[in-house]
Amino acid sequence: MRSSEDKEAGRFWDKVIKGPRPGDCWIWTGAIGDDGYGRFWQNVAAGQRMWRAHRFAVALVLGGGDLSAHDKVRHESCDVPLCVHVTDGLDSHLVLGTTADNNRDRSEAGRHANMYSLRRSGGRRRDQAAHSRELRDHLLAHGWDDDFRLLLAGYSPDQEALF
Template sequence: MRTSEQERFWAHVVKGPAQEDCWIWTGAIADDGYGRFWIKDGDGQKVVRPQRFAYQLATGLQLPEYVLLMHSCDVPICVHAV
């Protein structure tokens, strides 16, 4: 993961004032209402869900594609990795 990707990611996040508040994704939104974030993948790019990217930043773990990451708040554009 590149530092510039992290900087780009955080530039699209608005954190609520309280620790438990949602962190709202302000970047690209797909037709399904969930965010989209482009990262480098070899010589090209790939789209990832911002909440998965936030989880990776918070934990250092990259989840396999088949693992679902659920929101505790049910807000599709929330990226708060609690």
């Protein structure tokens, strides 16, 4: 019989679709929060614990099963909230970092919240959740096709080509 940790890990990975190429994102297909990040509920003695999916993936692979509130998980090679691609090698999309690292990443990507960035982003937080749900729903319905790659890059498959 599998241990409860193995069952939780199996339940988690059952909700992940890995891209066909080694460097592709691994997309969370379970619940999505209003911030656009995946949600995973872990069964614990006191009931359930809610995790952001990318944090749970890092805890499984790198953190020995748990992370502290001070551990920041950074999307180092992608900026996809649903990505849970974590390995202990160079191909990992997720890495542990500091608050300073995370703030620098956020600022460089224009995700920091101030009146100027919010105007430029057009309320990116709301759009991010809708985009994450669109990605998940497309991937579940059609698989990892060319249209999914366009959606992942932030383009609409219905958008006309310029050239």
